[in-house]
Amino acid sequence: MTYITKPKLHHPSLPKNSVGFTRRDYEGRVSTLCAGCGHDSISASIVQACYELAIEPHRVAKLSGIGCSSKAPTYFLGASHGFNTVHGRMPSVLTGAYLANRELIYLGVSGDGDSASIGLGQFAHVMRRGVNMVYIVMNNGVYGLTKGQFSATADKGSVAKKGAVNNDSGIDLASMAILMGATFVARSFSGDKHQLVPLIKAAISHPGAAILDVISPCVAFNNHKGSTRSYDYVREHNEAVNRLDFITGQAPITAEYAPGTTVEVRQPNGTTLRLAKIAPDYDPSDKAGALAYIQEKDREGEVATGLLYLDSDPHDLHGNIRTVQAPLNSLDEETLCPGSDVLDRINAALR
Amino acid sequence: MKATDIADSSYFHKVVDCQWACPAHTPVPEYIRLIAHGRYTDAYMVNWKSNVFPGILGRTCDRPCEPACRRGRVEDEDVTGGRKEPVAICRLKRVAADNKDELNGRLPTAPASNGRRVVCVGGGPASLTVARDLAATGYEVTVLDQDPKLGGMIRTQIPRFRLPEQVIDDEVGYITGIGNITFQQRRVDSLKGLLDEGWDAVFVGSGAPRGRDLDIPGRREAAANIHIGIDWLSNVSFGHIEKIGRRVIVLGGGNTAMDCCRTARRLGGDDVKVIVRSGFEEMKASPWEKEDAIAEDIPILNFLVPKSFVHEGGRLVGMTFEKVQAEYDANGRRKLVPTGEEDPFFECDDVLVAVGQENAFPWIERDIGLDFDDRWDMPKVDEATMRSTHPKVFFGGDAAFGPKNIIWAVAHGHEAAVSIHTFLDGGDPAVRPAPAVEIVSQKMGIHEWSYDNDVALDARFKVPHRPKEESLRDIRAEVELGFDRELAWKEAQRCLNCDIQTVFTAQLCIECDACVDICPMDCITFTEDGEEDEVRGRLNAPAANLDQALYIGDGLKTGRIMAKDEDVCLHCGLCAERCPTGAWDMRKYLIEMSHAERACGKH
Numbered sequence: 001m002t003y004i005t006k007p008k009l010h011h012p013s014l015p016k017n018s019v020g021f022t023r024r025d026y027e028g029r030v031s032t033l034c035a036g037c038g039h040d041s042i043s044a045s046i047v048q049a050c051y052e053l054a055i056e057p058h059r060v061a062k063l064s065g066i067g068c069s070s071k072a073p074t075y076f077l078g079a080s081h082g083f084n085t086v087h088g089r090m091p092s093v094l095t096g097a098y099l100a101n102r103e104l105i106y107l108g109v110s111g112d113g114d115s116a117s118i119g120l121g122q123f124a125h126v127m128r129r130g131v132n133m134v135y136i137v138m139n140n141g142v143y144g145l146t147k148g149q150f151s152a153t154a155d156k157g158s159v160a161k162k163g164a165v166n167n168d169s170g171i172d173l174a175s176m177a178i179l180m181g182a183t184f185v186a187r188s189f190s191g192d193k194h195q196l197v198p199l200i201k202a203a204i205s206h207p208g209a210a211i212l213d214v215i216s217p218c219v220a221f222n223n224h225k226g227s228t229r230s231y232d233y234v235r236e237h238n239e240a241v242n243r244l245d246f247i248t249g250q251a252p253i254t255a256e257y258a259p260g261t262t263v264e265v266r267q268p269n270g271t272t273l274r275l276a277k278i279a280p281d282y283d284p285s286d287k288a289g290a291l292a293y294i295q296e297k298d299r300e301g302e303v304a305t306g307l308l309y310l311d312s313d314p315h316d317l318h319g320n321i322r323t324v325q326a327p328l329n330s331l332d333e334e335t336l337c338p339g340s341d342v343l344d345r346i347n348a349a350l351r
Numbered sequence: 352m353k354a355t356d357i358a359d360s361s362y363f364h365k366v367v368d369c370q371w372a373c374p375a376h377t378p379v380p381e382y383i384r385l386i387a388h389g390r391y392t393d394a395y396m397v398n399w400k401s402n403v404f405p406g407i408l409g410r411t412c413d414r415p416c417e418p419a420c421r422r423g424r425v426e427d428e429d430v431t432g433g434r435k436e437p438v439a440i441c442r443l444k445r446v447a448a449d450n451k452d453e454l455n456g457r458l459p460t461a462p463a464s465n466g467r468r469v470v471c472v473g474g475g476p477a478s479l480t481v482a483r484d485l486a487a488t489g490y491e492v493t494v495l496d497q498d499p500k501l502g503g504m505i506r507t508q509i510p511r512f513r514l515p516e517q518v519i520d521d522e523v524g525y526i527t528g529i530g531n532i533t534f535q536q537r538r539v540d541s542l543k544g545l546l547d548e549g550w551d552a553v554f555v556g557s558g559a560p561r562g563r564d565l566d567i568p569g570r571r572e573a574a575a576n577i578h579i580g581i582d583w584l585s586n587v588s589f590g591h592i593e594k595i596g597r598r599v600i601v602l603g604g605g606n607t608a609m610d611c612c613r614t615a616r617r618l619g620g621d622d623v624k625v626i627v628r629s630g631f632e633e634m635k636a637s638p639w640e641k642e643d644a645i646a647e648d649i650p651i652l653n654f655l656v657p658k659s660f661v662h663e664g665g666r667l668v669g670m671t672f673e674k675v676q677a678e679y680d681a682n683g684r685r686k687l688v689p690t691g692e693e694d695p696f697f698e699c700d701d702v703l704v705a706v707g708q709e710n711a712f713p714w715i716e717r718d719i720g721l722d723f724d725d726r727w728d729m730p731k732v733d734e735a736t737m738r739s740t741h742p743k744v745f746f747g748g749d750a751a752f753g754p755k756n757i758i759w760a761v762a763h764g765h766e767a768a769v770s771i772h773t774f775l776d777g778g779d780p781a782v783r784p785a786p787a788v789e790i791v792s793q794k795m796g797i798h799e800w801s802y803d804n805d806v807a808l809d810a811r812f813k814v815p816h817r818p819k820e821e822s823l824r825d826i827r828a829e830v831e832l833g834f835d836r837e838l839a840w841k842e843a844q845r846c847l848n849c850d851i852q853t854v855f856t857a858q859l860c861i862e863c864d865a866c867v868d869i870c871p872m873d874c875i876t877f878t879e880d881g882e883e884d885e886v887r888g889r890l891n892a893p894a895a896n897l898d899q900a901l902y903i904g905d906g907l908k909t910g911r912i913m914a915k916d917e918d919v920c921l922h923c924g925l926c927a928e929r930c931p932t933g934a935w936d937m938r939k940y941l942i943e944m945s946h947a948e949r950a951c952g953k954h
Contacts, residue, residue: 008871009427
């Protein structure tokens with residue numbers, strides 16, 4: 001919580017993107033989260049990604065549930081559409097919005113409580129339906145708003161601030177998303193923007209259900225010794241499988257890699273994902289292999305991060321149910337109400 | 352890169368751009384905050400301690416602080432709706448002087464005499480500063496001047512419509528009121544003779560009293576209507592001259608020329624023009640003084656080199672000039688080249704020559720162990736100690752290194768006083784006393800700071816002026832009316848509080864990026880170590896201003912460094928406010944230069 005708003009003055013050399021906005025134009029209101037909250041870094045990464053992609057803010061809809069994470073959309077993309085839904089119900093509201101208007105970019109923002117506890121069912125179904133969205137989980141392993149009880153994603157054996165030990169199994173949302181049919185699954189860390197920003201950009205460009213499980217330390221209740229979601233712990237146990245460069249037509253390729261260590265994946269919309277391998281045998285297109293690798297790392301006490309799974313030929317809800325291309329609000333009365341002749345024909349076909 | 356040594360007081364001193372740029376190193380943000388709080392007398396005393404003449408300087412200072420002001424680098428025209436401009440530091444100083452209460456008990460009084468006698472030659476700002484510092488330390492100081500009143504060029508050269516005499520009398524009075532200061536109206540014709548009088552030390556603050564002349568055809572014949580600018584101003588000041596011709600040409604592009612032309616406007620000149628050799632932009636006069644002259648219907652004609660005074664029967668009728676243009680050679684050096692056009696002629700009744708000032712030391716014997724520079728015929732003076740090659744003789748003000756301005760004279764005076772005190776105490780004047788540094792954390796609560804950290808987005812406020820007709824009628828009517836309290840408060844809000852420093856403690860940092868994310872100027876980066884040039888290029892925002900330091904913190908758990916570009920920091924404190932561990936703190940560094948009373952001879 002901050003008393004003054006962020007001054008409007010900015011660095012004299014602050015550049016503008018191709019649609020005429022500076023990075024500052026993608027910011028929201030000043031954060032009321034605790035100082036040092038990982039969620040603020042994720043917000044900053046979303047701001048950076050949208051700026052770099054030169055997205056017009058009015059083309060984005062950000063939807064969230066309940067919790068610290070779900071407050072975060074207020075703190076970025078202040079000029080975008082927003083919807084703060086009920087607890088755990090962000091996926092269904094987002095699905096409805098997506099059905100009504102497929103032209104917007106949908107950003108679902110949720111937390112480990114919102115997605116892995118009360119909203120677990122919704123989480124599973126939005127993945128399997130292939131809603132074209134970016135589902136960002138700000139995952140800190142605790143219920144921050146109610147003072148730090150373990151959430152459903154907390155690792156078994158981790159220790160709470162006051163010493164209680166978690167005896168329940170933790171839910172791994174990344175593995176679950178792969179199982180449920182998500183076509184872009186990544187994990188990252190709020191403290192590593194070099195990894196996170198390209199992943200957000202790639203997820204936005206992915207024409208299907210994309211999920212980003214972002215470990216985001218809770219400085220107030222889960223940043224102590226014994227926690228497996230603290231800044232120190234995650235830095236020590238972070239095992240990136242790859243480094244991602246997101247390449248649009250014009251963007252220069254900045255990173256240099258040794259030959260043979262990169263894989264390029266063309267996406268249907270013309271963008272390219274370039275993956276530099278870190279784990280030598282990791283193949284993000286191999287679903288079973290990905291699941292096994294994540295489990296193996298978990299057993300070793302490590303956290304696998306990076307682009308974990310990618311289906312380069314994703315399916316999408318609108319394609320499956322053959323809905324109209326245009327947003328519903330753009331259809332005129334004649335199209336929406338074709339008259340009793342048409343109704344009669346439909347009824348006749350069903351007899 | 353090496354971690355920044357913040358224990359070295361000059362590091363954070365440099366961050367306070369205004370204070371660093373001020374020759375006397377006045378703690379500017381400190382007094383601006385006091386003004387904002389309505390504590391005008393306290394603000395005045397902060398100034399008085401440091402620059403001795405707040406009321407005078409608040410009207411006449413050359414303000415080296417303002418071009419340095421960070422505000423002028425970080426403002427954005429789209430946000431403020433006005434030009435990028437520094438805080439009106441100088442005119443806020445005047446607000447402190449205008450609104451102060453009685454200074455009862457706040458000014459020092461001379462302690463019991465230490466028996467040492469020091470003489471100051473010249474009664475201007477440099478000598479008066481030496482007198483103040485030494486008298487308050489126990490010295491018996493005698494000040495000599497050729498004029499009947501103390502003040503030097505402050506009194507003789509600055510016109511009353513810029514500086515009312517009462518302000519001079521008050522501020523000279525604060526110094527002489529200390530006690531143990533004797534003033535004698537006396538011309539000194541021999542330094543040797545003066546030394547023979549047995550003074551413990553001699554301070555030469557005699558200024559640059561000789562106005563440069565212009566030796567071109569007609570000068571001698573038309574002499575009756577050609578006046579040397581500073582002498583003429585001095586005569587006006589003492590009431591010896593009360594009139595000038597209707598058509599006046601002022602030659603020269605410095606501040607003296609601006610004072611001459613505006614004075615002429617008030618003494619009957621209704622067709623006054625300034626004519627300069629150089630281009631308008633390269634003129635030495637401060638931009639605001641040029642603006643004020645132009646506002647009084649005084650045209651400034653440039654690229655005209657004086658060729659001759661034209662006279663008829665011994666009476667001046669005008670001047671001819673040669674038209675030139677600037678050409679630059681391969682080294683970027685400027686040359687004024689005749690354009691070949693016909694020489695323009697301007698009619699006039701009087702000419703004021705303000706083409707520069709010179710030092711003149713005919714009264715200093717060359718065989719008394721005081722060395723002169725062969726090339727410029729100036730005494731050799733040490734820039735740090737202000738001491739000449741004669742152990743007992745010290746210099747300051749324009750007498751030391753040629754014409755500068757009042758604030759430099761004050762700075763020289765302080766340093767000379769330190770040297771004299773140190774020398775007479777048996778110490779080595781080359782060893783300078785360190786400044787006093789007071790460090791106070793500004794944290795009051797989780798999100799509360801004991802300074803106003805919100806950044807005002809107003810463009811610079813203009814100082815109200817007296818209506819022109821009224822100003823031109825009365826040479827004693829001050830043109831600038833000064834900020835009233837409300838405007839002063841608003842202008843004070845524009846100050847970024849650059850003395851409230853961002854202090855980083857790497858051991859406490861958990862590298863959560865909260866400071867990086869909140870910083871409005873993108874001036875904090877956590878990154879891999881490297882060479883400075885290369886690091887500057889890969890920060891979150893490029894740090895292109897090499898005059899401004901990178902604050903480096905090391906010892907982080909990830910082995911990275913924290914690099915903060917001081918150049919554009921708004922000192923808004925949001926980094927510290929968002930820091931969960933207190934690795935960032937906002938601390939006020941009040942840095943005050945040590946004057947004679949704090950200098951101890953025995954280091």
